[in-house]
Amino acid sequence: MSPSCLALLLSLASACTVPWSPVTLRVSLPPRPDLCMQYQQHAPLCVSQLMAALEQPHGLP
Secondary structure (H helix, E strand, O other), rough: OOOHHHHHHHHHOOOEOOOOOOEEEEEEOOOEEEEEEEEEOOOOOHHHHHHHHHHHOOOOO
């Protein structure tokens, strides 16, 4: 599946679970677009969090 097709499918759904996997993907649309990945019951990891951490002077912890 092409990346643009996958992005379109994800944008149509707010969340989906990867088949045969404990991973859930969530897409937030504008005005605050974001892409988050969550493994089982762990806290989600979002692109916005990664970008904010990289913008800090010390980078990722």
